[in-house]
Amino acid sequence: PHQDPHQPHSGLKRHSAAATAAAAHPPGIPAPLKCHVEKQIELQDPSKLQPEKVAALLTGITEAEKSIPMQQLRKSAVEMALRDLEACGQTWDELIFLQLARVAAITGDTDKAYGYAKQLVSAWQANDKSPRLTPRLRDFQPALVGYALTGQADKAQEIVDLITQTCGLDLTEPEFGLWLEAIANGGDCDQIATALHAVAAELNELRETTVEMVEIFFRSDRAAAAGQQWLQKWVRPDDQGNVAEAGIQLQLADLSDADWTAFGQQVLSLAVQQEKRQGRFQDYTKWLKRNGPFDIMIDGANVALWGENYEGGAFRPEKVKVMYETVAKENPDAKILLVLHAGRFGDIKQNHKETFTWLEELRSQGRFHIAPAGSNDDWYWMYAAVMAREKGMLVSNDLLRDHVWNLLRPKHMLKWTQRHIIRFHFNFEKTEAYLKYPSPYTPCVQYNEDKGVWMVPCADRDGQWLCVRKV
Secondary structure (H helix, E strand, O other): OOOOOOOOOOOOOOOOHHHHHHOOOOOOOOOOOOOOOOOOOOOOOHHHOOHHHHHHHOOOOOHHHHOOOHHHHHHHHHHHHHHHHHHOOOOOOHHHHHHHHHHHHHOOOHHHHHHHHHHHHHHHHHOOOOHHHOOOHHHOHHHHHHHHHHOOHHHHHHHHHHHHHHOOOOOOHHHHHHHHHHHHHHOOHHHHHHHHHHHHHHOOOEOHHHHHHHHHHHHOHHHHOOOOOEEEEEEOOOOOOEEOOOOEEOOOOOOOHHHHHHHHHHHHHHHHHHOOOOOHHHHHHHHHHHHOOOOEEEEHHHHHHOOOOOOOOOOOOHHHHHHHHHHHHHOOOOOEEEEEEHHHHHHHHHHOHHHHHHHHHHHHOOOEEEEOOOOOHHHHHHHHHHHOHHHOEEEOOOOOOOOOHHHOOHHHHHHHHHHOEEEEEEOOOOOOEEEEOOOOOOOOOEEEOOOOEEEEEEOOOOOOEEEEEEO
């Protein structure tokens, strides 16, 4: 669930219901079901199997049984496996429910696949939310794929509610894509609006295959069922977010109050868990209450090391001073916090006397904090930035792809990284720093109610957005 939504999944391929139905396939075998996330689930065409594989599959099967259709063999195999599980007293866990749902979907019984997902959720709740029964996104994908292909938007909505409201899981782009596909193939205007508002709250730019589902819906007769016509066009907003073709300006979107609270609590919890010595991070939170809140945090290690990956490159603390002074000059009213690890500060104390004197002065002013040995300094500037909420900014070129950040909920990180990070670079002599502030608008799905315009950003189209407006 923490996979970067802008990175394509291996083997991922989307098909509309119409395209799938039109695909050629052996007589008597249903059209392939394409799983959009973990793998492609496709019914095998026996004629394409290698002879030795066929022989291995049919070992122990009588001549009469070999004539049984493949679908029936699959169902019989499932029934046999379940009898064996029951005979040996094996209780079902999440993986068993998952495999049953997949087989049900492969054999064309989407409702049964959904039934297994619901059984899993019920078993999880009835067993004090046992870890071995904890539902995962993959448990709902077989049914969601089936409902997407057949355009059963109401059923897809049910699954989404079960995932988010009952199980407390966050949807990622593949699940949103399937939900949109179900609506594209059989939903109405209210359902597309509900889905797009949900996407806007969770994701930033979308893959073109996801945006395609939006295009398909607004081209359909169902989009015009309420007597409304829609015009679609690919547009490119200017640097300030103005969209001349629609007469609107894109807005800045940020986390909600509830999301800010949840985000801060999660960062605090993870930071405390990863401290090698108990109480260290709690001491920092007290220091932050006395000296904060801060407006701009500087990731000192990232600044000092940026661009030093060459022979002769090194940790250069003088760059930190240049950066601090640049930030202060460009943001004269901002309260700035510089964070460095104790190991780095020790090196500065020994080898960079001038910078050490400057840092000591900052520390006396409550503008510089040293992350203690055994701590991860990243949590220190992250927590300060999140606690500053809408005002908090971070100066760093860290792409935040480390496994540590994958522990945080994607819905929080995606919005926060778009809105709250200032990137930078230095001149060749490293005596001047240049800051690149976040865009004045957020690249996420947006709706302008006054003009009746949907704007959908596409990650695969170099800054282009799909503009859908009422005619």
